[in-house]
Amino acid sequence: MTVLQDRTAPSPREEVLPKAASRRERWVRRLPLLPAVIYIVVVTQIPFVVTLWYSFQNYFWDQPGGAHFTGLTNYKTVFTNAAFRGSLVRSVAMTASAVIIAMLLGIAFALLLDRKFFGRGIVRTLIITPFLVMPAAAALVWTGPMLDPNFGLLNYLLEPFGIHHVAWLSTHALGSVIVVMIWQWTPFMTLIVLSGLQSQPPETLEAAKVDGAGALATFRELTLPHLRPYIELGILLGSIYLVNTFDAVRLMTNGGPGTSTTNLPFYLYQQVNNAFDIGGAAAAGVVTVVLTIIVATFALRMFARVFQFEEARG
Amino acid sequence: MTAAPARLRPRTVTSWAGSAAWAAVAWVVAIAFFLPVLWMLVTAFKPESDAETWPPKFIFAPTLAEFRLAVTGMAPFFTHSVIATVGSTILVLLIGIPAAYALSVYPVGRWRDGLFFLISTKMLPIVAAIGPLYVIALHARLLDSIWLLIILYTAMNLPLAIWMIRSFMLEVPGELLEAARLDGAGRVREIGGVILPIIAPGLASTALICVIFAWNELFLALNLTATNAATMPMFLMSSVPQEGLYIAHLSAAALVASVPVIIVGWIAQRSLVRGLSMGAIK
Numbered sequence: 182m183t184v185l186q187d188r189t190a191p192s193p194r195e196e197v198l199p200k201a202a203s204r205r206e207r208w209v210r211r212l213p214l215l216p217a218v219i220y221i222v223v224v225t226q227i228p229f230v231v232t233l234w235y236s237f238q239n240y241f242w243d244q245p246g247g248a249h250f251t252g253l254t255n256y257k258t259v260f261t262n263a264a265f266r267g268s269l270v271r272s273v274a275m276t277a278s279a280v281i282i283a284m285l286l287g288i289a290f291a292l293l294l295d296r297k298f299f300g301r302g303i304v305r306t307l308i309i310t311p312f313l314v315m316p317a318a319a320a321l322v323w324t325g326p327m328l329d330p331n332f333g334l335l336n337y338l339l340e341p342f343g344i345h346h347v348a349w350l351s352t353h354a355l356g357s358v359i360v361v362m363i364w365q366w367t368p369f370m371t372l373i374v375l376s377g378l379q380s381q382p383p384e385t386l387e388a389a390k391v392d393g394a395g396a397l398a399t400f401r402e403l404t405l406p407h408l409r410p411y412i413e414l415g416i417l418l419g420s421i422y423l424v425n426t427f428d429a430v431r432l433m434t435n436g437g438p439g440t441s442t443t444n445l446p447f448y449l450y451q452q453v454n455n456a457f458d459i460g461g462a463a464a465a466g467v468v469t470v471v472l473t474i475i476v477a478t479f480a481l482r483m484f485a486r487v488f489q490f491e492e493a494r495g
Numbered sequence: 496m497t498a499a500p501a502r503l504r505p506r507t508v509t510s511w512a513g514s515a516a517w518a519a520v521a522w523v524v525a526i527a528f529f530l531p532v533l534w535m536l537v538t539a540f541k542p543e544s545d546a547e548t549w550p551p552k553f554i555f556a557p558t559l560a561e562f563r564l565a566v567t568g569m570a571p572f573f574t575h576s577v578i579a580t581v582g583s584t585i586l587v588l589l590i591g592i593p594a595a596y597a598l599s600v601y602p603v604g605r606w607r608d609g610l611f612f613l614i615s616t617k618m619l620p621i622v623a624a625i626g627p628l629y630v631i632a633l634h635a636r637l638l639d640s641i642w643l644l645i646i647l648y649t650a651m652n653l654p655l656a657i658w659m660i661r662s663f664m665l666e667v668p669g670e671l672l673e674a675a676r677l678d679g680a681g682r683v684r685e686i687g688g689v690i691l692p693i694i695a696p697g698l699a700s701t702a703l704i705c706v707i708f709a710w711n712e713l714f715l716a717l718n719l720t721a722t723n724a725a726t727m728p729m730f731l732m733s734s735v736p737q738e739g740l741y742i743a744h745l746s747a748a749a750l751v752a753s754v755p756v757i758i759v760g761w762i763a764q765r766s767l768v769r770g771l772s773m774g775a776i777k
Contacts, residue, residue, distance in 0.1 A: 210603045213593030213682075217653060218609070220590055224650035225616045228624035228631060235627050242630070290524070298518035306761055307529040313760035314532060315711045317728035318749035321735065322535045325742045332547045332742060334534050340550075364531065372768045376776045414775055425620055427714045432732065446622040446714065453718065459626040466623030477618040481611055 229470060235463035243457040255464035265465050267440060268448035269472075275355070275444055276424045279362035280416055286363065287370025287415065288408075294371070295378040312368035320432035323361050324350065354434045354442045361429045366422070370415045377411030378404070410486075417480055445469060538746035546743035561747040565734060569751070571722075572730035578641050579716075579726060580709040583648035584702050587656045590649070591701075595660035596686055600672065610661075613654035614773075621651070625718050632719055641724040647715050652705040655773055659704070662774025663697030664690060700766030703759060710756050727752045 236255055240248035259265050294305055311319065327335050330348035339347075349357045381404065389399045427446040430436055436443035436451065443451070449469075452462035526533075538546050540557040598606045621628075629638070637643040667690055675689045691698070713728035720726070734748040735741060760767065768776050 207604065209682075210597060210601060212597075214597035214603055214609060217590045217594035217657060218612075221613065221616055221650060221653060224646060225619065225621070228621075228628045229619065231627040231631060232624045235630070240630075290528075293517075293521045293524060296517060298514055298521060300518065300522065304521050304525040306764065307525040309760070309764055309767065310529060310532050310757060313707070313753070313757045315728060315731070315749070315753045315756065317711070317713050317731045318535075318753045319531075321731060321745045321749050322531055325745050326534050326538045326546075327531050329742060332549060332551060334530070334551055337549075337551050364528075367528070369771055373772055373776060376768050376772075411776070414772055418772065421618055425622060425714070427622065428728070431713075431717075432735075446620070449622050449625055450714070450718065453626045453629060459630060462626040463624075466626070469623040470619060473618060473620055473623075477615060480618060481615060484611070484614065 229466075232463045232466045232470075235459055236467045238460045238463075240459040241457045242459050248460070251460065255460045256468075258461055259464045259468055264440060264443070265448065265468075268443045268445045269469075271355075271443065272424060272445040275359055275362065275426065276420055279359050279366065279423050279426075280419045282359075283363045283366040283419060284370045284374075284412060284415055286367045287374050288412075290367065290371040291374035291378055294375055308371055309368040311364050312366070314365070316365060316428040317432060319361055319365055320429045323357070323364075323429075324433050328357060350434055351438055354438055358426075358429050358433055358442050361433065362423055362426055366419050369419060373411050373415040373418075374408060377408045381407050413483055413486075417483055420480075535746045535750055538743055539750045541743045541746075543740045543743045546746070547740050561743045562751065565744060565747040565751060569730055569748075572725055572727050575641055575644075575720075575724050576710060576727040579644040579648055579724070580706050582641075582645040583652065583709050584705040586645065586649040587652050587705050588698065588702060591653055591656040591660055592686065592691070592698075594653075594657045595664055596682075596690070598657065599661045599664040600667070600685075600690065601682065610658065613657055616650075617654050622714065625714075628715075629718060638719060639721045639723045643719055644716060644724055644726070647719075648705075648709040648712060651712070651715075652708055655708075655770075656701050656705055658773040659701045659770055660694070660697065660774075662769070662777075663694040663701075667693050696766070700763060700770050703763045703766065704770035706759065707756050 235248065237250060237252060238248040239251040239254065290308055294301060294308070298304075314322075325333075327333055328349040330336065330346050330351075333349075335349070336344065336346055347353070385403060386399060389403055394402070425446055426444060427450065430442050430444055430447045431450070434442040436447045449462050449465060452458045452465065456462075537553075539561060540559070541552070541555050542558050542560055545552050545555040597603050598609055603609060632638045632640075632643055637646075671689055671693070672685060675685050680688060711728065712726070713732075716724070716726045716729055717732070720729070731745075731748055731752050735745055
């Protein structure tokens, strides 16, 4: 039986500390947490503070002389830079379309797997495998063996449909990258939705059947509302990972043709590695972080709802 | 399906045909979805001249030639990947277990805020700080060092691992902990003697998730390492020749690079869901 954790799990013991809890007692409790918090703050937060500092500096790391203060120049560049805006929009579009399509496919696959049939275990294993393939390997396998214009398997399979030697990565670059993102993340969505389906009390479904409800009505009225938190969780976690998609872009298209597949991670990579522009990349990074925080505020609220902390105490 | 409806409505030919059709559809869908992996597997065993033909060849004399070529020079990359993956996973467990304890069994006052702080760090895109990270690593003399990857992969996986381990710790029966405390067990003995043995399978699946993400990571490794710490995804990148025939070669390299995680993932697929949902789904 699969359920969202905190709905049934015992709430953390002694959750509300008595007011009289001594100072010492509170520190004894905090002690085991401190290494983790210090580690995370040092390793993940300090780089962002340094990023903020560099965003006001003119610093090209291939040029002598080091960094010097330039005020808001980097930000002016970022906001007037069509390349940055373009990559931002592309990132959002790629993430959103990949997450949504992967979720729809995931729901379909989960429905297929939610019924006993011959070889279900193997089918399940086959379906989760793309998630386990190293993203760099997935990108290369799609680039060469699958999508190669002259020798690729896809063109061969599509030939009966009148499609001949399409150079997918030149003509449909963005779509090809998104297909690979979907291919890798559909298994994740499938697994999450499947555990949602399997946590549905069978009695409810039986009752609906006895009452003469059709399969479609049962799905819409009972299953879908039950799946909602699972779907939200899948979309949320999928977005967190997919918005950082880099491997597929770098290895399949190198951001091109032109800038047609340059998403934010790839744009920042280019700023640092090709333009040597630490200051500019930092300013772009700060803007990215601010935007992320805005989105994350909503996402965290969704998280709180999905994880049902409040009910844990009931 | 429970036994009851089967008794009420005996199996008919139609329901049997329904099951068979269902199975057929599921198999076709799964194989189509798996096809790129299958094709990578097949192509990896082709000689290069058979990999680049039109139409693609399905019957050929399998050879290990491309594997032999592909693994040439792979050893250092493989070693770096193993060190970065295993090292960071051990560090994650060492730091994560006490932290999870302080957020579940014997919680700090504002454990909820702690949990959300942790997860919020996963939402900040590390790519945004890559330039400064490069400069910091340069000044700390950590550039192109395996230690840098261990440090960063630990930070990358720690929030996820704490959430997961916490969810396993919450399942430890309270009576067991009470009993241990009555026996006078201190906090350390409570963790080591009571909690850890019970959540050992949970720790294993936590470690698995950390291994998958660390093994597959490319962005940080590519930006911050070169020769002394280059990892398997970078080996894959370097195995793409600038020109000439390459399809069989990169299939073999991609297969070798992916196989460890694929096999581990297959074995542990039951705990995959829980890990990926950070313990939200059992």
